Amino acid sequence: MKKKLILITLLFSFVFSDTPKFGDEQLAIMIKEYFQSSLEAPDLMGYQFYLSKYEQVIQIEIDTKPEDVNNALLFSFKVMSQIANVAKTQFTQSVLVMHFGDQGLPVVASSFLDCSKQFFLDGKIKEDAWRKHCLIIGAE
Template identity: 55%
Template sequence: MILIIKRIIPLLILQIVFADSPKFGDTQITIMLKEYFHAAKNAPDLIGQRFYQNRGEMVIQLEIESTVGNVNESLLFGFNAMSQIANVSKTTFTEAVLIMHFGDKALPAVAKSKIDCSKEFFVDNSFNENKWRKDCLTIAGG
């Protein structure tokens, strides 16, 4: 698995340099997500991921383990990961869903955002976090 990542990283760098976005399939995306969450020091624990279609939307869903004290950092990390991955995926995702678990005794929180809106903040940096939270983010539960 590490060998696959070591081969993918140089390809990503070359693609970025030449301004052509690579496109990866769901299996490759799953591997990249797991490695990204494993390698980043500030990453919450990745419990799982799903890619599915729901009511005409193509959804990328992540489930993470967080703490109440780190909920904002976990939220930003999760949506950043989904926005970046959606940018290099062969699948055209239209919605991102983040399910945050807080241990055994608390109900999970579910956060949603349209991918295009999240990309405006996480990929294009065309608006700030407050605008993303106000215009793009919906949170339920927890």
């Protein structure tokens, strides 16, 4: 029942222009629900919201297989874009930390949310443009 209520709330928030805004505690529940409710979701290891210099950051940490990295990356950045869209906090940057089991260092990817929203929410740019102009990938 709780999952349905959260998903219905998110649906209404995207449909109506007067979007309700949610606090960090509610956002945390939504993140967990996104990852638990989708068969395509990688394993969620954690998340955090923080201020870094002048950027308000939403970060998700996942564990995935190397062969699933593309789907995991797209799924996770889409979730962060959707969450940021309904947040009280004006997040400006999204960070994804990808672990690959015991296979070495994690990979860190980031994107400014205004750019990510153009792809994931508004459909104004295509995936290749998002990857070229918005996505930054590096090892931690």
